[in-house]
Amino acid sequence: MTTADIIKPENLVYTKTKVLTDAVMHYCPGCGHGTAHRIIAEVIEEMGIQDKTIGIAPVGCSVLAYNYFDVDFQEAAHGRAPALATAAKRLNPDRFVFTYQGDGDLAAIGTAETIHACNRGENITMIFINNGIYGMTGGQMAPTTLVGMKSATTPYGRNVALNGYPLRITELIATLPGTRFVTRQSVHTPAAVRKAKTAIRKAFENQKDNKGLSFVEIVSSCNSGWKMTPVQANHWMEENMFPNYPIGDIKVDGKIVEGVDINRLVVDHPLTVVK
Amino acid sequence: MTEEIIIAGFGGQGVLSMGKILAYSGVMQDKEVSWMPSYGPEMRGGTANVSVIISDERISSPIINQFDTAIILNQQSLDKFESSVKPGGLLIFDPNGITHNPTRKDINIYEIAATAKAQEMGISKVFNMVVLGGFLKLKPIVAPEFIHKGLEKSLPERHHNLIPQNEEAIEVGKGIIKPFHTL
Amino acid sequence: MARELKLMKGNEAIARAMIASGTDGYFGYPITPQSEVMETLMLEKPWETTGMTVLQAESEMASINMVYGGAATGKKVATSSSSPGISLMQEGLTYLAGAEIPCLVVNVMRGGPGLGTIQPSQSDYFQSVKGGGHGDYQLYTLAPASVQEMYDFVFDAWDIAFKYRNPVLILSDGAIGQCMEKLYTRDYVPRWTEEERRKNAPWGTWGKPADRNHNIITSLELDSGRQEIFNLKLQAKYAEMKEKEVRYEALNCEDADYIIVAYGSSSRISMKAMQMAREKGLKVGLFRLITLFPFPTKQLNEVSKKCKGILTVEMSAGQMVEDVRLATECRVKVEHFGRFGGIIPTPTEVLEALENKIIK
Numbered sequence: 177m178t179t180a181d182i183i184k185p186e187n188l189v190y191t192k193t194k195v196l197t198d199a200v201m202h203y204c205p206g207c208g209h210g211t212a213h214r215i216i217a218e219v220i221e222e223m224g225i226q227d228k229t230i231g232i233a234p235v236g237c238s239v240l241a242y243n244y245f246d247v248d249f250q251e252a253a254h255g256r257a258p259a260l261a262t263a264a265k266r267l268n269p270d271r272f273v274f275t276y277q278g279d280g281d282l283a284a285i286g287t288a289e290t291i292h293a294c295n296r297g298e299n300i301t302m303i304f305i306n307n308g309i310y311g312m313t314g315g316q317m318a319p320t321t322l323v324g325m326k327s328a329t330t331p332y333g334r335n336v337a338l339n340g341y342p343l344r345i346t347e348l349i350a351t352l353p354g355t356r357f358v359t360r361q362s363v364h365t366p367a368a369v370r371k372a373k374t375a376i377r378k379a380f381e382n383q384k385d386n387k388g389l390s391f392v393e394i395v396s397s398c399n400s401g402w403k404m405t406p407v408q409a410n411h412w413m414e415e416n417m418f419p420n421y422p423i424g425d426i427k428v429d430g431k432i433v434e435g436v437d438i439n440r441l442v443v444d445h446p447l448t449v450v451k
Numbered sequence: 452m453t454e455e456i457i458i459a460g461f462g463g464q465g466v467l468s469m470g471k472i473l474a475y476s477g478v479m480q481d482k483e484v485s486w487m488p489s490y491g492p493e494m495r496g497g498t499a500n501v502s503v504i505i506s507d508e509r510i511s512s513p514i515i516n517q518f519d520t521a522i523i524l525n526q527q528s529l530d531k532f533e534s535s536v537k538p539g540g541l542l543i544f545d546p547n548g549i550t551h552n553p554t555r556k557d558i559n560i561y562e563i564a565a566t567a568k569a570q571e572m573g574i575s576k577v578f579n580m581v582v583l584g585g586f587l588k589l590k591p592i593v594a595p596e597f598i599h600k601g602l603e604k605s606l607p608e609r610h611h612n613l614i615p616q617n618e619e620a621i622e623v624g625k626g627i628i629k630p631f632h633t634l
Numbered sequence: 635m636a637r638e639l640k641l642m643k644g645n646e647a648i649a650r651a652m653i654a655s656g657t658d659g660y661f662g663y664p665i666t667p668q669s670e671v672m673e674t675l676m677l678e679k680p681w682e683t684t685g686m687t688v689l690q691a692e693s694e695m696a697s698i699n700m701v702y703g704g705a706a707t708g709k710k711v712a713t714s715s716s717s718p719g720i721s722l723m724q725e726g727l728t729y730l731a732g733a734e735i736p737c738l739v740v741n742v743m744r745g746g747p748g749l750g751t752i753q754p755s756q757s758d759y760f761q762s763v764k765g766g767g768h769g770d771y772q773l774y775t776l777a778p779a780s781v782q783e784m785y786d787f788v789f790d791a792w793d794i795a796f797k798y799r800n801p802v803l804i805l806s807d808g809a810i811g812q813c814m815e816k817l818y819t820r821d822y823v824p825r826w827t828e829e830e831r832r833k834n835a836p837w838g839t840w841g842k843p844a845d846r847n848h849n850i851i852t853s854l855e856l857d858s859g860r861q862e863i864f865n866l867k868l869q870a871k872y873a874e875m876k877e878k879e880v881r882y883e884a885l886n887c888e889d890a891d892y893i894i895v896a897y898g899s900s901s902r903i904s905m906k907a908m909q910m911a912r913e914k915g916l917k918v919g920l921f922r923l924i925t926l927f928p929f930p931t932k933q934l935n936e937v938s939k940k941c942k943g944i945l946t947v948e949m950s951a952g953q954m955v956e957d958v959r960l961a962t963e964c965r966v967k968v969e970h971f972g973r974f975g976g977i978i979p980t981p982t983e984v985l986e987a988l989e990n991k992i993i994k
Contacts, residue, residue, distance in 0.1 A: 271707075
């Protein structure tokens with residue numbers, strides 16, 4: 177059997193979605209952004225809405241997201257993506273508008289825009305990548321940095337007395353009556369990727385049905401910023417990020433999911449040490 | 452013809468709306484007009500004033516410091532604006548609440564007991580139209596039919612049933628204005 | 635709606651002109667002395683007539699970024715505020731200029747610095763024409779001096795904004811905003827259809843059809859060489875505006891010995907001072923700037939060749955005066971007269987300043 181015998185349409189098991197461009201991504205090996213981009217692009221392709229989608233990019237590692245999605249894209253000032261999306265959607269109600277932001281962008285400098293867009297119940301999809309660190313600027317503390325976690329600006333670990341608590345913005349916005357669907361996912365295993373994609377699909381379907389704002393957090397690793405290998409980072413994320421940022425749906429169809437404790441915050445969880 | 456007017460009193464006395472009705476009447480009579488209010492926290496219950504200019508020519512500045520006519524409805528406004536009337540100009544005041552009468556000798560001064568009259572007649576809501584009537588008696592710069600149109604334009608439609616009462620108040624004002632000091 | 639004669643405030647005129655000029659969206663935040671703009675829009679409910687969107691944002695930062703998000707889809711989107719709010723918008727304005735997004739921003743100026751006063755002022759000249767935000771950019775800046783111009787300039791703003799893909803600033807102040815004057819309304823310009831939007835804003839992020847590449851609205855360029863080329867392109871655009879889009883009004887300047895240079899409400903006060911001067915036999919003219927950027931450099935230079943002195947009148951500590959001195963190459967004496975902190979100079983004061991600083 178030759179290569180030519182193998183490369184045939186009937187043998188095709190996977191192909192890159194046409195909603196991603198051929199541009200080479202600048203993300204670090206092991207980073208979750210590439211996978212998150214891919215599943216969003218696949219959902220757009222599967223729903224047949226490439227010509228109706230407007231993406232909003234943040235400032236942060238995914239500042240250049242517009243180069244990778246083959247849909248019309250706007251680049252926002254730091255933190256302002258939900259404001260852009262609000263107007264883009266209200267002026268173009270038949271288009272699909274999504275924001276893509278990191279933790280510094282969405283939960284620090286852009287907190288007001290995030291909360292008010294959610295509170296107004298804008299009919300948009302918000303994707304939130306939470307890796308507990310400012311990746312692009314070189315690994316400084318983010319609002320979601322864990323207690324005790326080291327970063328460039330918390331070299332001795334995040335100290336509650338000095339830096340306050342990790343901000344669980346997703347639980348916070350879930351309490352707002354304007355949000356329809358709020359979920360937390362990850363993309364570090366094939367099973368997690370499938371679940372995250374299902375959640376993103378639901379978020380876009382909600383927009384299609386004019387059901388209001390859907391918010392998908394993806395807990396991700398930043399192995400470069402965390403100074404670990406990709407595999408170590410994924411293990412560390414499971415052991416340390418997930419207790420504070422538990423994976424699963426938080427609010428579905430406008431109702432908090434039974435058993436979800438919105439106020440739960442583990443601050444004394446001892447962080448594991450990577451050897 | 453250019454008439455530069457200041458109307459000044461307490462917020463709630465209808466100072467701004469009197470100016471607006473006068474200005475709108477001017478517009479209806481094809482005059483050039485401007486209406487420049489004081490604004491801000493002072494509007495909320497404190498003193499309020501508005502400069503109204505009605506002219507046959509293009510109005511240069513809507514912001515002015517010398518007036519042909521000052522219509523004064525409280526003591527603070529009298530203290531503030533008496534000196535701003537041009538020599539030979541006109542000052543109209545309501546004696547209600549006035550403790551120190553105007554003293555200028557180089558201007559015409561008229562008094563109009565509009566507050567008292569409006570209370571007596573039970574038409575306190577259109578007190579400002581009584582005052583306007585007094586002014587129009589002395590300076591008929593806008594004809595009555597245009598005042599009617601001005602009222603139509605300035606009042607919301609749901610209040611158009613009150614236009615006859617407003618016009619009646621103007622007539623009352625024309626009857627009660629009297630000289631205080633004339634040249 | 636056809637041409638009608640109305641009496642209205644400058645702020646209300648801005649709002650009504652937005653509806654009448656086919657504006658697609660307005661996003662704002664309350665601040666004195668311009669809150670009547672949004673109040674009028676909310677009262678008029680244009681979403682039920684022209685389909686215009688109106689939204690009260692959570693801050694001026696949000697409203698300018700809503701302008702960005704809406705206008706980047708090729709729609710006519712506007713906001714308005716007053717000085718402190720405009721300061722908050724400076725980040726958004728430099729991004730809008732950098733991403734070449736046509737839009738309209740109205741500043742109804744009040745006195746500063748800081749929270750300052752709510753009374754009229756003209757102390758945001760530097761902020762408006764010398765940058766405001768970071769980077770080399772310009773806003774096409776119109777200075778209305780009457781309620782009619784408040785109305786008309788909104789229509790003009792859309793033409794310029796889309797012709798040059800540049801934000802337009804209407805720089806007014808509390809005096810013009812709060813003043814009521816006569817106004818002739820215009821025939822309604824319908825909002826653009828989907829086809830017109832695609833034709834007039836082919837660069838817009840309105841959804842990528844199969845037959846074009848994806849449109850990207852961004853002000854980011856990490857390659858310095860390409861960023862320099864982009865800066866040169868912006869500069870060429872501004873040079874074209876200077877060549878083609880300068881607006882001013884010269885009154886009695888032909889025979890004038892002395893000229894007052896002013897814009898906005900100061901020019902109205904100065905017009906009265908000019909009339910008073912002429913009554914006294916003084917040959918005084920008024921040069922009123924309508925565009926602050928582009929500045930009428932050539933035209934002022936010409937005027938300065940024939941007069942003996944120039945007084946600039948601004949409700950500021952003296953900002954525009956610098957550009958007047960540069961434009962006239964110090965050929966004649968140029969002095970500034972201004973009141974600030976919310977104090978409006980009187981025509982008498984202006985005439986006195988002219989006599990004391992220039993004529994004497």
